[in-house]
Amino acid sequence: xxxxxxxxxxxxxxxxxxxxxxxxxxxxxxxxxxxxxxxxxxxxxxxxxxxxxxxxxxxxxxxxxxxxxxxxxxxxxxxxxxxxxxxxxxxxxxxxxxxxxxxxxxxxxxxxxxxxxxxxxxxxxx
Amino acid sequence: xxxxxxxxxxxxxxxxxxxxxxxxxxxxxxxxxxxxxxxxxxxxxxxxxxxxxxxxxxxxxxxxxxxxxxxxxxxxxxxxxxxxxxxxxxxxxxxxxxxxxxxxxxxxxxxxxxxxxxxxxxxxxxxxxxxxxxxxxxxxxxxxxxxxxxxxxxxxxxxxxxxxxxxxxxxxxxxxxxxxxxxxxxxxxxxxxxxxxxxxxxxxxxxxxxxxxxxxxxxxxxxxxxxxxxxxxxxxxxxxxxxxxxxxxxxxxxxxxxxxxxxxxxxxxxxxxxxxxxxxxxxxxx
Numbered sequence: 001x002x003x004x005x006x007x008x009x010x011x012x013x014x015x016x017x018x019x020x021x022x023x024x025x026x027x028x029x030x031x032x033x034x035x036x037x038x039x040x041x042x043x044x045x046x047x048x049x050x051x052x053x054x055x056x057x058x059x060x061x062x063x064x065x066x067x068x069x070x071x072x073x074x075x076x077x078x079x080x081x082x083x084x085x086x087x088x089x090x091x092x093x094x095x096x097x098x099x100x101x102x103x104x105x106x107x108x109x110x111x112x113x114x115x116x117x118x119x120x121x122x123x124x125x126x
Numbered sequence: 127x128x129x130x131x132x133x134x135x136x137x138x139x140x141x142x143x144x145x146x147x148x149x150x151x152x153x154x155x156x157x158x159x160x161x162x163x164x165x166x167x168x169x170x171x172x173x174x175x176x177x178x179x180x181x182x183x184x185x186x187x188x189x190x191x192x193x194x195x196x197x198x199x200x201x202x203x204x205x206x207x208x209x210x211x212x213x214x215x216x217x218x219x220x221x222x223x224x225x226x227x228x229x230x231x232x233x234x235x236x237x238x239x240x241x242x243x244x245x246x247x248x249x250x251x252x253x254x255x256x257x258x259x260x261x262x263x264x265x266x267x268x269x270x271x272x273x274x275x276x277x278x279x280x281x282x283x284x285x286x287x288x289x290x291x292x293x294x295x296x297x298x299x300x301x302x303x304x305x306x307x308x309x310x311x312x313x314x315x316x317x318x319x320x321x322x323x324x325x326x327x328x329x330x331x332x333x334x335x336x337x338x339x340x341x342x343x344x345x346x347x348x349x350x351x352x353x354x355x356x357x358x359x360x361x362x363x364x365x366x367x368x369x370x371x372x373x374x375x376x377x378x379x380x381x382x383x384x385x386x387x388x389x390x391x392x393x394x395x396x397x398x399x400x401x402x403x404x405x406x407x408x409x410x411x412x
Contacts (some may be wrong), residue, residue, distance in 0.1 A: 065241070
């Protein structure tokens with residue numbers, strides 16, 4: 001009986017957690033939203049802790065840091081999360097070529113280009 | 127082209143350029159005295175409450191390796207050491223002096239600028255560690271302030287700044303190339319004015335004045351070489367934006383002297399990314 005009651009309570013808490021948290025794109029962050037889960041950077045270190053009250057400008061900042069989405073308090077409005085798709089190797093190469101366009105003839109810059117390209121591709125596929 | 131000497135003089139005569147807090151000078155003096163205790167440093171810093179809270183926020187971040195465990199400045203000095211705390215105070219003061227300013231130019235995004243600067247600092251610190259350079263914290267500050275001349279220009283020479291930006295957009299060139307073309311003087315020299323006025327250490331002044339290695343035969347400085355390379359790497363890794371979308375040429379002198387041929391690049395880029403993540407706490411000061 002105890003086990004059953006406890007299990008019910010656990011399920012209820014779980015359900016509450018599930019329905020009281022929604023994942024949104026960082027560009028949709030508005031003032032006073034509360035972080036339901038800590039935000040970690042690409043290497044796993046914590047950028048913002050759970051419970052942080054967000055502002056729209058923080059959303060902009062998180063985007064700059066490469067964070068695409070966050071979990072905030074509130075009910076999930078749509079299970080679909082658009083815009084979080086990875087970038088294709090071709091897109092990575094094109095963007096890098098545009099940046100390196102003036103220096104790519106140089107042997108040293110070719111080495112840097114190759115290293116950064118490899119890094120970005122491996123990073124994307126993680 | 128404008129008159130570079132006149133531009134320099136205009137900036138030198140601006141009386142509202144921020145100064146560093148007196149506490150920096152006080153700490154520098156205290157550090158020269160071997161009798162100075164952690165309490166002495168703690169007392170000197172806590173006279174400035176706003177600065178104290180920023181310093182505590184920074185030393186409690188993952189960046190310094192003791193997240194959430196340092197309760198007082200004296201405690202920070204004991205755990206991190208005199209020199210690190212002095213560098214943290216200097217960093218917090220630099221943010222105080224400049225980072226709150228909103229860009230007056232719609233084509234220059236201040237937040238992206240600071241992200242580029244912080245990332246350059248984090249990359250410089252990582253690179254310094256990798257090559258065994260002992261002043262890695264100084265390298266962080268050097269990276270952080272390397273483009274300070276751009277902020278000066280944005281805030282105190284808005285017409286000239288706009289001219290540089292419009293020319294850069296038109297020619298799709300590097301920011302400093304546009305500066306040379308339109309003003310005949312770059313953010314390196316302009317940043318040098320404040321680096322001198324703040325009486326920053328020689329290595330930091332050098333990084334501000336010569337991170338683009340535009341003059342190849344200048345006396346080689348390891349810190350400015352590290353910042354030069356870090357600037358290029360964080361541009362390639364897309365951390366923020368210092369005012370243009372292009373990559374400058376890596377100096378062969380720097381590439382060879384820092385021993386890049388023997389550096390495992392993938393590991394270096396991983397480490398830079400990880401360090402930039404930890405440095406996220408500095409964005410909260412912007």
